[in-house]
Amino acid sequence: MAALKVLQLTDLHIAPRAGELMLGIDTEAYFRQTLKHAVDQHGPFDLALLTGDLAQDPCVDSYQRISRHLSAFDMRCLCLPGNHDDFDLMRIYLNSGKLGCDKRLVLGNWLIVMLNSQIIGSPVGMLAEAELEFLEGTLRAHKRLPTLLAVHHHCVESGSPWMDAMRIRNSAAFLALIKQHPQVKAVTCGHVHQAFAKREAHIELFATPSSCFQFTPQSDDFSLDDTPPGYRVFRLGEDGCLQSEVFRLPIRMDDLDRNAHEY
Numbered sequence: 047m048a049a050l051k052v053l054q055l056t057d058l059h060i061a062p063r064a065g066e067l068m069l070g071i072d073t074e075a076y077f078r079q080t081l082k083h084a085v086d087q088h089g090p091f092d093l094a095l096l097t098g099d100l101a102q103d104p105c106v107d108s109y110q111r112i113s114r115h116l117s118a119f120d121m122r123c124l125c126l127p128g129n130h131d132d133f134d135l136m137r138i139y140l141n142s143g144k145l146g147c148d149k150r151l152v153l154g155n156w157l158i159v160m161l162n163s164q165i166i167g168s169p170v171g172m173l174a175e176a177e178l179e180f181l182e183g184t185l186r187a188h189k190r191l192p193t194l195l196a197v198h199h200h201c202v203e204s205g206s207p208w209m210d211a212m213r214i215r216n217s218a219a220f221l222a223l224i225k226q227h228p229q230v231k232a233v234t235c236g237h238v239h240q241a242f243a244k245r246e247a248h249i250e251l252f253a254t255p256s257s258c259f260q261f262t263p264q265s266d267d268f269s270l271d272d273t274p275p276g277y278r279v280f281r282l283g284e285d286g287c288l289q290s291e292v293f294r295l296p297i298r299m300d301d302l303d304r305n306a307h308e309y
């Protein structure tokens with residue numbers, strides 16, 4: 047069996063109404079371009095992971111539009127919630143054809159686990175006790191499968207204090223748990239709107255750029271960066287090896303309001 051190819055798209059921030067701008071940009075148009083670029087340049091994919099903040103202000107219409115864009119491609123997709131999302135709506139409207147919100151999937155000889163780090167009403171991340179129990183039970187039940195975990199919030203410092211105040215509050219418990227499971231190869235997240243690759247013990251920790259606007263790395267306070275939208279591609283080998291690379295749209299973000307101080 048050849049390596050599996052998995053696409054990660056994150057932090058779409060799709061507005062409630064088509065055409066509505068956020069920070070000067072049409073996030074939906076950038077999502078469509080990012081998705082098309084990924085499939086054209088690196089597809090077909092065995093799976094796409096959408097790792098949260100799919101909607102900016104969640105509503106039925108935003109999730110239906112996301113569903114339509116994804117369904118235009120013949121690609122299995124798994125979605126998890128970020129701090130902006132409504133997971134109940136996602137489970138209804140991102141749940142048809144090859145699109146779903148399942149929390150685990152065996153793909154080839156790999157296990158994919160999708161975690162929910164949302165605290166409703168807060169931008170901070172947290173893995174509830176039940177989520178950690180689910181993770182531990184799943185890892186115990188699939189000891190022999192190399193595993194990729196996906197979650198919205200980051201679990202290690204990104205280097206931007208304003209962002210790191212929002213990282214998974216109980217990261218220490220999460221990292222202690224996964225370090226006990228040698229089959230866990232990597233954790234990938236969104237939320238930080240930038241790429242990073244770090245390592246804790248045997249586990250690689252990735253963050254992936256947003257499909258719309260990016261934050262400036264190593265920044266004390268909120269700061270927008272004009273780096274273009276991006277995505278991450280994983281290759282999951284039959285032997286348990288994992289490779290990943292970030293790609294970006296070959297465009298300039300001239301329409302981004304870089305002077306905005308918040309949203």
Ligand SMILES: Nc1ncnc2c1ncn2[C@@H]1O[C@@H]2COP(=O)(O)O[C@H]2[C@H]1O
Pocket residue numbers: 099129130169208237268307308309
């Ligand atoms: N100026 C700001 N300072 C701190 N946090 C902010 C600011 N503007 C927005 N935020 C929050 O920071 C979060 C960054 O990621 P999110 O898109 O999840 O949601 C954002 C807001 O909740």
